[in-house]
Amino acid sequence: MSLLIIGSVAFDAIETPFGSTGKIVGGAASFISLASSMLHNQVGLVAVVGDDFDFDFIDRLKARGVNTDGLQVKHGEKSFFWHGKYHLDMNSRDTLVTELNVLGTFDPIVPDNWKSPDYVMLGNLSPEVQLKTLERLEQRPKLVMMDTMNFWMDIAMDDLRKVLQKVDVLAINDEEARQLSKEHSLVKAARIIQEMGPKTLIIKKGEHGALLFGEGQIFFCPAMPLEDVFDPTGAGDTFAGGFIGYMAKTGSNRFDDMKKALVYGSCLASFCVEKFGTTRLEEITMQDVDARLDDFDRLIRF
Ligand code: AMP
Numbered sequence: 451m452s453l454l455i456i457g458s459v460a461f462d463a464i465e466t467p468f469g470s471t472g473k474i475v476g477g478a479a480s481f482i483s484l485a486s487s488m489l490h491n492q493v494g495l496v497a498v499v500g501d502d503f504d505f506d507f508i509d510r511l512k513a514r515g516v517n518t519d520g521l522q523v524k525h526g527e528k529s530f531f532w533h534g535k536y537h538l539d540m541n542s543r544d545t546l547v548t549e550l551n552v553l554g555t556f557d558p559i560v561p562d563n564w565k566s567p568d569y570v571m572l573g574n575l576s577p578e579v580q581l582k583t584l585e586r587l588e589q590r591p592k593l594v595m596m597d598t599m600n601f602w603m604d605i606a607m608d609d610l611r612k613v614l615q616k617v618d619v620l621a622i623n624d625e626e627a628r629q630l631s632k633e634h635s636l637v638k639a640a641r642i643i644q645e646m647g648p649k650t651l652i653i654k655k656g657e658h659g660a661l662l663f664g665e666g667q668i669f670f671c672p673a674m675p676l677e678d679v680f681d682p683t684g685a686g687d688t689f690a691g692g693f694i695g696y697m698a699k700t701g702s703n704r705f706d707d708m709k710k711a712l713v714y715g716s717c718l719a720s721f722c723v724e725k726f727g728t729t730r731l732e733e734i735t736m737q738d739v740d741a742r743l744d745d746f747d748r749l750i751r752f
Contacts (some may be wrong), residue, residue, distance in 0.1 A: 573597055
Protein backbone atom coordinates (compact mmCIF):
# COMPACT_ATOMS: atom_id res chain seq x y z
CA MET A 451 0.00 0.00 0.00
CA SER A 452 1.73 3.16 -1.19
CA LEU A 453 1.44 6.44 0.71
CA LEU A 454 1.99 9.74 -1.07
CA ILE A 455 2.77 12.81 1.05
CA ILE A 456 2.72 16.39 -0.13
CA GLY A 457 3.59 19.41 1.98
CA SER A 458 6.24 21.88 2.99
CA VAL A 459 9.87 20.87 3.46
CA ALA A 460 11.35 23.92 5.04
CA PHE A 461 13.66 25.79 7.34
CA ASP A 462 12.21 26.87 10.66
CA ALA A 463 13.52 29.10 13.42
CA ILE A 464 11.88 28.39 16.76
CA GLU A 465 11.71 30.41 19.97
CA THR A 466 10.31 28.86 23.12
CA PRO A 467 10.56 29.90 26.78
CA PHE A 468 13.36 27.29 27.03
CA GLY A 469 15.55 28.47 24.20
CA SER A 470 15.72 29.24 20.54
CA THR A 471 17.22 27.81 17.39
CA GLY A 472 18.84 29.19 14.28
CA LYS A 473 17.60 27.78 10.98
CA ILE A 474 16.72 24.13 11.43
CA VAL A 475 14.90 21.63 9.24
CA GLY A 476 11.13 21.76 9.54
CA GLY A 477 8.09 21.77 7.31
CA ALA A 478 4.88 19.79 7.56
CA ALA A 479 5.94 17.12 5.06
CA SER A 480 9.26 16.58 6.85
CA PHE A 481 7.46 15.67 10.07
CA ILE A 482 4.78 13.63 8.24
CA SER A 483 7.44 11.67 6.33
CA LEU A 484 9.50 10.96 9.45
CA ALA A 485 6.46 9.75 11.40
CA SER A 486 4.86 7.66 8.67
CA SER A 487 8.14 6.01 7.66
CA MET A 488 8.51 4.73 11.26
CA LEU A 489 5.45 2.58 10.62
CA HIS A 490 5.35 1.97 6.89
CA ASN A 491 7.85 1.28 4.12
CA GLN A 492 6.19 2.58 0.95
CA VAL A 493 6.22 6.32 1.44
CA GLY A 494 6.77 8.89 -1.34
CA LEU A 495 7.24 12.63 -0.98
CA VAL A 496 6.21 15.48 -3.29
CA ALA A 497 7.69 18.81 -2.19
CA VAL A 498 9.96 21.66 -3.23
CA VAL A 499 13.12 23.16 -1.72
CA GLY A 500 15.74 25.67 -2.82
CA ASP A 501 19.39 24.78 -3.32
CA ASP A 502 20.13 26.26 0.13
CA PHE A 503 18.38 23.30 1.80
CA ASP A 504 20.06 20.80 4.15
CA PHE A 505 20.46 17.84 1.79
CA ASP A 506 21.83 15.62 4.58
CA PHE A 507 18.27 15.61 5.87
CA ILE A 508 17.01 14.39 2.48
CA ASP A 509 19.64 11.61 2.60
CA ARG A 510 18.36 10.64 6.05
CA LEU A 511 14.79 10.48 4.72
CA LYS A 512 15.99 8.22 1.90
CA ALA A 513 17.82 6.03 4.41
CA ARG A 514 14.48 5.54 6.19
CA GLY A 515 12.97 4.33 2.92
CA VAL A 516 11.19 7.55 1.90
CA ASN A 517 11.11 7.90 -1.89
CA THR A 518 12.13 11.47 -2.76
CA ASP A 519 11.76 11.32 -6.57
CA GLY A 520 8.98 13.91 -6.22
CA LEU A 521 11.23 16.43 -4.40
CA GLN A 522 11.97 19.38 -6.68
CA VAL A 523 15.14 21.40 -6.08
CA LYS A 524 14.98 24.96 -7.43
CA HIS A 525 18.45 26.20 -8.26
CA GLY A 526 19.26 29.75 -7.25
CA GLU A 527 16.15 29.92 -5.05
CA LYS A 528 15.55 29.75 -1.30
CA SER A 529 13.60 27.18 0.69
CA PHE A 530 10.38 28.06 2.53
CA PHE A 531 11.19 29.68 5.89
CA TRP A 532 8.96 29.96 8.95
CA HIS A 533 9.87 31.64 12.25
CA GLY A 534 7.60 31.04 15.23
CA LYS A 535 7.62 32.07 18.88
CA TYR A 536 5.74 30.12 21.55
CA HIS A 537 4.01 31.73 24.50
CA LEU A 538 4.64 30.57 28.08
CA ASP A 539 1.78 28.03 27.90
CA MET A 540 3.58 26.33 24.94
CA ASN A 541 0.16 25.86 23.30
CA SER A 542 -0.20 29.16 21.50
CA ARG A 543 2.39 30.75 19.25
CA ASP A 544 2.97 33.76 17.05
CA THR A 545 4.25 33.53 13.52
CA LEU A 546 7.03 36.11 13.29
CA VAL A 547 8.15 35.44 9.71
CA THR A 548 6.78 33.45 6.77
CA GLU A 549 8.94 33.57 3.65
CA LEU A 550 7.23 31.50 0.97
CA ASN A 551 10.24 31.52 -1.40
CA VAL A 552 10.01 28.31 -3.53
CA LEU A 553 6.59 27.49 -2.08
CA GLY A 554 5.12 30.62 -3.68
CA THR A 555 5.25 29.08 -7.17
CA PHE A 556 5.08 25.40 -6.21
CA ASP A 557 3.73 23.19 -8.98
CA PRO A 558 3.21 19.74 -7.43
CA ILE A 559 4.61 17.36 -10.03
CA VAL A 560 3.75 13.79 -9.11
CA PRO A 561 6.28 11.28 -10.52
CA ASP A 562 4.70 8.79 -12.97
CA ASN A 563 5.20 5.80 -10.67
CA TRP A 564 3.45 7.67 -7.82
CA LYS A 565 0.30 8.59 -9.74
CA SER A 566 -1.80 5.75 -8.32
CA PRO A 567 -1.08 5.85 -4.57
CA ASP A 568 -3.34 3.90 -2.24
CA TYR A 569 -3.12 6.55 0.51
CA VAL A 570 -2.55 10.29 0.25
CA MET A 571 -1.67 12.84 2.91
CA LEU A 572 -2.16 16.45 1.80
CA GLY A 573 -0.10 18.46 4.29
CA ASN A 574 -0.95 22.06 5.08
CA LEU A 575 -0.47 23.98 1.81
CA SER A 576 -2.61 26.22 -0.35
CA PRO A 577 -5.86 24.41 -1.21
CA GLU A 578 -5.11 25.13 -4.88
CA VAL A 579 -1.93 23.04 -4.70
CA GLN A 580 -3.74 20.33 -2.72
CA LEU A 581 -6.44 20.20 -5.43
CA LYS A 582 -3.90 20.12 -8.25
CA THR A 583 -2.17 17.15 -6.62
CA LEU A 584 -5.40 15.17 -6.44
CA GLU A 585 -6.31 16.07 -10.04
CA ARG A 586 -2.95 14.67 -11.20
CA LEU A 587 -3.59 11.21 -9.77
CA GLU A 588 -4.72 8.48 -12.16
CA GLN A 589 -7.19 6.85 -9.81
CA ARG A 590 -9.08 7.63 -6.61
CA PRO A 591 -6.89 6.54 -3.65
CA LYS A 592 -8.32 4.31 -0.96
CA LEU A 593 -7.97 7.06 1.64
CA VAL A 594 -7.16 10.76 1.30
CA MET A 595 -6.37 12.77 4.40
CA MET A 596 -5.69 16.50 4.60
CA ASP A 597 -4.60 19.21 6.96
CA THR A 598 -5.29 22.93 6.62
CA MET A 599 -5.17 26.07 8.75
CA ASN A 600 -7.13 29.26 9.49
CA PHE A 601 -4.92 31.23 7.09
CA TRP A 602 -6.48 29.33 4.12
CA MET A 603 -9.98 29.71 5.57
CA ASP A 604 -9.41 33.48 5.55
CA ILE A 605 -8.06 33.84 2.02
CA ALA A 606 -8.99 30.76 -0.06
CA MET A 607 -12.31 29.45 1.25
CA ASP A 608 -13.69 28.64 -2.23
CA ASP A 609 -10.76 26.38 -3.13
CA LEU A 610 -10.77 24.93 0.37
CA ARG A 611 -14.42 23.89 -0.06
CA LYS A 612 -13.50 22.13 -3.32
CA VAL A 613 -10.70 20.08 -1.70
CA LEU A 614 -12.88 19.23 1.29
CA GLN A 615 -15.34 17.57 -1.09
CA LYS A 616 -12.59 15.26 -2.32
CA VAL A 617 -11.05 14.02 0.94
CA ASP A 618 -11.98 11.27 3.39
CA VAL A 619 -10.27 12.53 6.55
CA LEU A 620 -9.65 16.10 7.69
CA ALA A 621 -7.32 16.76 10.62
CA ILE A 622 -7.50 20.26 12.13
CA ASN A 623 -7.27 21.79 15.60
CA ASP A 624 -10.23 22.89 17.73
CA GLU A 625 -9.85 26.59 16.90
CA GLU A 626 -9.79 25.80 13.18
CA ALA A 627 -12.83 23.51 13.50
CA ARG A 628 -14.76 26.34 15.17
CA GLN A 629 -13.74 28.82 12.49
CA LEU A 630 -14.58 26.44 9.62
CA SER A 631 -18.01 25.51 11.00
CA LYS A 632 -18.86 28.83 12.70
CA GLU A 633 -20.04 26.69 15.61
CA HIS A 634 -18.64 26.58 19.15
CA SER A 635 -19.69 23.06 20.17
CA LEU A 636 -17.12 20.69 18.69
CA VAL A 637 -19.72 17.93 18.35
CA LYS A 638 -21.98 20.20 16.28
CA ALA A 639 -18.94 21.61 14.43
CA ALA A 640 -17.94 18.08 13.45
CA ARG A 641 -21.34 17.38 11.94
CA ILE A 642 -21.22 20.62 9.93
CA ILE A 643 -17.70 19.91 8.66
CA GLN A 644 -18.55 16.31 7.78
CA GLU A 645 -21.34 17.68 5.59
CA MET A 646 -18.69 19.69 3.69
CA GLY A 647 -17.09 16.45 2.46
CA PRO A 648 -14.80 14.48 4.81
CA LYS A 649 -16.68 11.54 6.33
CA THR A 650 -14.08 11.43 9.09
CA LEU A 651 -12.88 14.39 11.09
CA ILE A 652 -10.02 14.58 13.57
CA ILE A 653 -10.06 17.53 15.93
CA LYS A 654 -6.68 17.99 17.63
CA LYS A 655 -6.68 19.67 21.02
CA GLY A 656 -2.95 19.90 21.66
CA GLU A 657 -2.01 18.67 25.13
CA HIS A 658 -5.68 17.70 25.63
CA GLY A 659 -5.64 14.95 23.03
CA ALA A 660 -7.69 14.42 19.88
CA LEU A 661 -11.26 13.55 18.93
CA LEU A 662 -12.10 11.26 16.03
CA PHE A 663 -15.54 11.67 14.48
CA GLY A 664 -16.82 8.97 12.12
CA GLU A 665 -20.30 8.46 10.80
CA GLY A 666 -22.35 8.44 14.01
CA GLN A 667 -19.32 7.48 16.14
CA ILE A 668 -16.86 9.38 18.33
CA PHE A 669 -13.53 8.22 19.77
CA PHE A 670 -11.08 10.10 21.97
CA CYS A 671 -7.36 9.67 22.54
CA PRO A 672 -5.46 11.74 25.12
CA ALA A 673 -2.03 13.21 24.60
CA MET A 674 0.65 11.59 26.76
CA PRO A 675 1.13 13.79 29.85
CA LEU A 676 4.81 14.75 29.62
CA GLU A 677 6.96 16.40 32.28
CA ASP A 678 8.66 18.62 29.73
CA VAL A 679 7.37 19.89 26.42
CA PHE A 680 10.33 21.42 24.67
CA ASP A 681 9.06 22.39 21.19
CA PRO A 682 5.53 21.65 19.92
CA THR A 683 6.41 22.52 16.29
CA GLY A 684 5.37 19.75 13.96
CA ALA A 685 3.41 17.82 16.58
CA GLY A 686 0.23 18.08 14.49
CA ASP A 687 2.04 16.91 11.36
CA THR A 688 3.72 14.07 13.23
CA PHE A 689 0.31 13.08 14.55
CA ALA A 690 -1.08 13.04 11.00
CA GLY A 691 1.93 11.07 9.74
CA GLY A 692 1.51 8.46 12.45
CA PHE A 693 -2.20 8.20 11.71
CA ILE A 694 -1.93 7.80 7.94
CA GLY A 695 1.22 5.65 8.22
CA TYR A 696 -0.65 3.20 10.41
CA MET A 697 -3.65 3.14 8.04
CA ALA A 698 -1.38 2.51 5.04
CA LYS A 699 0.47 -0.23 6.89
CA THR A 700 -2.77 -2.03 7.72
CA GLY A 701 -4.33 -1.32 4.29
CA SER A 702 -7.54 -0.27 6.01
CA ASN A 703 -10.01 2.59 5.83
CA ARG A 704 -12.24 1.30 8.64
CA PHE A 705 -13.21 3.40 11.68
CA ASP A 706 -12.06 0.71 14.13
CA ASP A 707 -8.54 0.81 12.67
CA MET A 708 -8.62 4.60 12.73
CA LYS A 709 -8.99 4.42 16.52
CA LYS A 710 -5.67 2.61 16.73
CA ALA A 711 -4.18 4.98 14.15
CA LEU A 712 -5.16 7.87 16.43
CA VAL A 713 -3.21 6.30 19.29
CA TYR A 714 -0.15 5.83 17.02
CA GLY A 715 -0.44 9.47 15.94
CA SER A 716 -0.65 10.65 19.52
CA CYS A 717 2.25 8.39 20.52
CA LEU A 718 4.59 9.70 17.80
CA ALA A 719 3.58 13.32 18.47
CA SER A 720 4.54 12.84 22.12
CA PHE A 721 8.14 12.18 21.01
CA CYS A 722 8.20 15.09 18.55
CA VAL A 723 7.74 17.71 21.30
CA GLU A 724 10.61 16.40 23.44
CA LYS A 725 13.35 18.18 21.47
CA PHE A 726 13.64 20.99 18.93
CA GLY A 727 12.51 20.34 15.37
CA THR A 728 12.89 16.85 13.94
CA THR A 729 15.67 15.82 16.37
CA ARG A 730 13.71 13.47 18.59
CA LEU A 731 11.78 11.85 15.75
CA GLU A 732 15.06 11.04 14.04
CA GLU A 733 16.46 9.44 17.21
CA ILE A 734 13.69 7.08 18.24
CA THR A 735 13.38 3.41 17.33
CA MET A 736 10.36 1.15 17.03
CA GLN A 737 11.26 -0.15 20.51
CA ASP A 738 10.75 3.34 21.93
CA VAL A 739 7.42 3.59 20.08
CA ASP A 740 6.26 0.21 21.41
CA ALA A 741 7.25 1.15 24.97
CA ARG A 742 5.26 4.39 24.73
CA LEU A 743 2.27 2.56 23.29
CA ASP A 744 2.38 0.47 26.48
CA ASP A 745 2.38 3.74 28.45
CA PHE A 746 -0.73 4.81 26.50
CA ASP A 747 -2.36 1.50 27.26
CA ARG A 748 -1.73 1.98 31.00
CA LEU A 749 -2.92 5.60 30.77
CA ILE A 750 -6.32 4.91 29.26
CA ARG A 751 -7.26 1.37 30.28
CA PHE A 752 -9.75 1.04 33.15
P1 AMP B 1 2.54 22.40 13.12
O1 AMP B 1 3.34 22.73 14.34
O2 AMP B 1 2.11 20.96 13.07
O3 AMP B 1 1.42 23.36 12.90
O4 AMP B 1 3.49 22.57 11.84
C1 AMP B 1 4.63 23.38 11.86
C2 AMP B 1 5.33 23.31 10.51
O5 AMP B 1 4.51 23.88 9.50
C3 AMP B 1 6.62 24.09 10.53
O6 AMP B 1 7.70 23.19 10.43
C4 AMP B 1 6.53 25.04 9.33
O7 AMP B 1 7.66 24.97 8.50
C5 AMP B 1 5.29 24.61 8.59
N1 AMP B 1 4.49 25.76 8.14
C6 AMP B 1 4.18 26.88 8.83
N2 AMP B 1 3.41 27.72 8.08
C7 AMP B 1 3.21 27.09 6.89
C8 AMP B 1 2.51 27.44 5.67
N3 AMP B 1 1.86 28.61 5.53
N4 AMP B 1 2.52 26.53 4.65
C9 AMP B 1 3.17 25.36 4.77
N5 AMP B 1 3.86 24.98 5.88
C10 AMP B 1 3.89 25.84 6.93
